[in-house]
Amino acid sequence: MKLHSSILSLAISAGVSQAWALTISIDGNLNDWGIDPATWLPSDPRIHARNEDQTGGGGTYLNPGWGGQAYDAEAMYALIQGGRLYVALATGHNPRTLHNPSTNSYGAGDFFLDFGRDGSYELAININHRLPSGFESTFIEGGVYQVSSHALGLWEENDTQYPVSPAKRPTYLTAGDYVGMAELVYTTTAVTGWGSHTTDRHYFYELGVGLDLLTSAGWDGSPFNIHWTMNCANDTIWLASPPRHAVPAPATLGLLALGLLKLAGLRRRASD
Numbered sequence: 001m002k003l004h005s006s007i008l009s010l011a012i013s014a015g016v017s018q019a020w021a022l023t024i025s026i027d028g029n030l031n032d033w034g035i036d037p038a039t040w041l042p043s044d045p046r047i048h049a050r051n052e053d054q055t056g057g058g059g060t061y062l063n064p065g066w067g068g069q070a071y072d073a074e075a076m077y078a079l080i081q082g083g084r085l086y087v088a089l090a091t092g093h094n095p096r097t098l099h100n101p102s103t104n105s106y107g108a109g110d111f112f113l114d115f116g117r118d119g120s121y122e123l124a125i126n127i128n129h130r131l132p133s134g135f136e137s138t139f140i141e142g143g144v145y146q147v148s149s150h151a152l153g154l155w156e157e158n159d160t161q162y163p164v165s166p167a168k169r170p171t172y173l174t175a176g177d178y179v180g181m182a183e184l185v186y187t188t189t190a191v192t193g194w195g196s197h198t199t200d201r202h203y204f205y206e207l208g209v210g211l212d213l214l215t216s217a218g219w220d221g222s223p224f225n226i227h228w229t230m231n232c233a234n235d236t237i238w239l240a241s242p243p244r245h246a247v248p249a250p251a252t253l254g255l256l257a258l259g260l261l262k263l264a265g266l267r268r269r270a271s272d
């Protein structure tokens, strides 16, 4: 019987990966996520999504700060599949924006995970923000870090949807322990045609990280939040972690499984 069970589970898992997995390639292009550019919505219900597309010039209020399209955190998507967490982000903020607060310019922030959804951020995926001379170099770009400390945004935020709402949000990592690499690609050439503000300029981040690295950074399997903002936190965006999907077997596989079960049953009766 053990042999038959393992044949059955092999057949099902092979079918799952072929017929049901979404093939995400980390290339900064979100076509593989099945998102409708007009509405920002993904067609696959397994993808967790949030869109908060705003527009306007530099004086436009975004909540909690200002900055209009150039500081707009627009949409975030997440999927857990095949032992990996995939995240995609759309923003009006150019990843090459200079981080130079003395001239009121703020660079790209890091991705942060809040394990337990309790307002403390335990894991960061680093983006190297651009400085007046070169880029920040303390951390590896795309590196996954267990967070010791991070910078905070300028603005206080009262987000009642966040289970425990920290008034100020994490912007960039300042100290942490490296646990491994994420796959990370982001675009630095603007794209138009997304959302209802069709001439606005957008940039995309796409990343994949092994769940084993989450564990290395202290994850106990509890729900988490995924958070991103630029280094002033004029606009923030976050998502609750998607569930790890238990995928149903497709109809044809179901028949195959039934056949194997019958076979197993016959063998068992024969050996009883």
Ligand SMILES: [Ca+2]
Residues within 6 Å of the ligand: 024, 025, 026, 027, 028, 029, 030, 031, 032, 033, 206
């Ligand atoms: Ca892609």
Ligand SMILES: [Ca+2]
Residues within 6 Å of the ligand: 053, 054, 055, 069, 072, 074, 092, 197, 200
């Ligand atoms: Ca926008």
Ligand SMILES: [Ca+2]
Residues within 6 Å of the ligand: 114, 115, 116, 117, 118, 119, 120, 121, 122
């Ligand atoms: Ca936490």
Ligand SMILES: [Ca+2]
Residues within 6 Å of the ligand: 109, 110, 126, 127, 128, 129, 136, 139, 172, 173
């Ligand atoms: Ca950084």
